[in-house]
Amino acid sequence: MNVAILGTGAVGPALGKAFSGVGHDVVIGTRDPKQTKRREQWAAVDLPLAAYEDLDAEVFINATNGRGSLSALQAVGDALHGKVVIDAANALDFSQGFPPTLFVSNTDSLAEQLQREVPEARVVKMFNTMANEVMVNPRGLNNDSTVFVAGNDRPARETATSLAADLGWTDVFDLGDLTAARGLEMYLPLWVRIFAQLGRPHFNIKLVR
Amino acid sequence: MNVAILGTGAVGPALGKAFSGVGHDVVIGTRDPKQTKRREQWAAVDLPLAAYEDLDAEVFINATNGRGSLSALQAVGDALHGKVVIDAANALDFSQGFPPTLFVSNTDSLAEQLQREVPEARVVKMFNTMANEVMVNPRGLNNDSTVFVAGNDRPARETATSLAADLGWTDVFDLGDLTAARGLEMYLPLWVRIFAQLGRPHFNIKLVR
Numbered sequence: 278m279n280v281a282i283l284g285t286g287a288v289g290p291a292l293g294k295a296f297s298g299v300g301h302d303v304v305i306g307t308r309d310p311k312q313t314k315r316r317e318q319w320a321a322v323d324l325p326l327a328a329y330e331d332l333d334a335e336v337f338i339n340a341t342n343g344r345g346s347l348s349a350l351q352a353v354g355d356a357l358h359g360k361v362v363i364d365a366a367n368a369l370d371f372s373q374g375f376p377p378t379l380f381v382s383n384t385d386s387l388a389e390q391l392q393r394e395v396p397e398a399r400v401v402k403m404f405n406t407m408a409n410e411v412m413v414n415p416r417g418l419n420n421d422s423t424v425f426v427a428g429n430d431r432p433a434r435e436t437a438t439s440l441a442a443d444l445g446w447t448d449v450f451d452l453g454d455l456t457a458a459r460g461l462e463m464y465l466p467l468w469v470r471i472f473a474q475l476g477r478p479h480f481n482i483k484l485v486r
Numbered sequence: 487m488n489v490a491i492l493g494t495g496a497v498g499p500a501l502g503k504a505f506s507g508v509g510h511d512v513v514i515g516t517r518d519p520k521q522t523k524r525r526e527q528w529a530a531v532d533l534p535l536a537a538y539e540d541l542d543a544e545v546f547i548n549a550t551n552g553r554g555s556l557s558a559l560q561a562v563g564d565a566l567h568g569k570v571v572i573d574a575a576n577a578l579d580f581s582q583g584f585p586p587t588l589f590v591s592n593t594d595s596l597a598e599q600l601q602r603e604v605p606e607a608r609v610v611k612m613f614n615t616m617a618n619e620v621m622v623n624p625r626g627l628n629n630d631s632t633v634f635v636a637g638n639d640r641p642a643r644e645t646a647t648s649l650a651a652d653l654g655w656t657d658v659f660d661l662g663d664l665t666a667a668r669g670l671e672m673y674l675p676l677w678v679r680i681f682a683q684l685g686r687p688h689f690n691i692k693l694v695r
Contacts, residue, residue, distance in 0.1 A: 460676030467669030480695035485631040
């Protein structure tokens with residue numbers, strides 16, 4: 278499958294390498310490819326790079342910083358129409374220090390904002406509830422854990438579920454429509470506190486039912 | 487240990503029976519004991535009942551509806567000074583239908599509001615992340631799961647942890663100070679969506695680390 282990943286931070290390249298490693302055709306999208314290539318950290322990332330406006334793919338993954346997600350999707354533009362857009366971003370605001378707050382929550386979510394911005398895309402919230410080390414290596418934890426999907430389009434949720442399975446996920450829990458992204462994003466303040474107590478991001482939650 | 491539980495809904499009596507069953511001296515607190523005793527459901531609850539203002543105990547548990555928690559603690563008054571107050575309540579607002587929102591979140595929490603109202607109490611957030619069936623019977627799930635504690639006073643968190651252990655909890659995760667209650671309360675929108683998908687409240691999360 279052709280997968281375009283928006284974002285050149287830690288999450289985008291990690292997902293890119295993982296999906297490439299299981300046979301998908303991956304391209305990483307960025308605002309300014311020349312500038313990204315000049316960055317020292319980019320040398321280790323052996324993946325094709327393209328400007329947002331030049332991307333085309335069957336599946337897009339938003340792995341940008343939450344603050345930049347809306348403008349990143351705007352830059353990709355019409356290529357998103359009809360496509361599955363997996364939103365792995367979070368609405369974390371660290372501007373007031375620790376603990377961070379969310380810049381959208383409770384009655385709305387970042388994923389819903391993105392869906393409203395590109396109504397023709399099929400947005401699925403997934404992967405935002407864990408660190409990238411866990412996204413790409415679920416078996417790296419000492420026990421089975423859970424990844425959640427939420428989105429208005431059932432086939433899009435199934436595509437996301439299938440992509441998670443490609444990375445080794447065996448427990449993908451379907452939460453239904455995209456308003457459930459509020460719950461997935463509002464889990465982050467708890468994630469941040471667990472992270473602070475453990476001193477490492479290598480953890481996840483298992484839904485025991 | 488003398489345990490006073492505020493609230494005569496589903497949670498209070500469930501916790502009361504459970505703590506009484508493991509040897510604690512339990513009293514249930516309510517605004518109007520005469521009125522509570524007239525309620526049909528109360529007949530099955532074989533626990534002592536007292537008015538909020540007559541309560542005294544080593545540990546208090548707030549199992550009231552979140553909207554009524556502040557006034558319940560106010561009614562108990564000075565008896566709370568120096569005592570451990572386990573806050574199991576949530577800030578859920580169902581007034582706009584489903585999904586519910588939180589009436590306090592992100593930069594504050596119900597637990598912090600209660601702590602500010604009674605600065606002399608030692609508030610610990612615990613048990614709000616699950617249904618009462620799970621609180622009192624953690625082994626009733628098909629796998630081990632996690633309960634979290636947060637509070638500004640370490641010995642109070644240890645008392646809460648010990649009380650959870652009395653009910654069979656083996657994984658009590660300490661989140662540190664009471665600002666972590668924001669994370670525990672903001673988990674509720676996710677809990678509600680999982681509940682809606684499963685169609686039953688008999689589930690919990692396990693912190694896999």
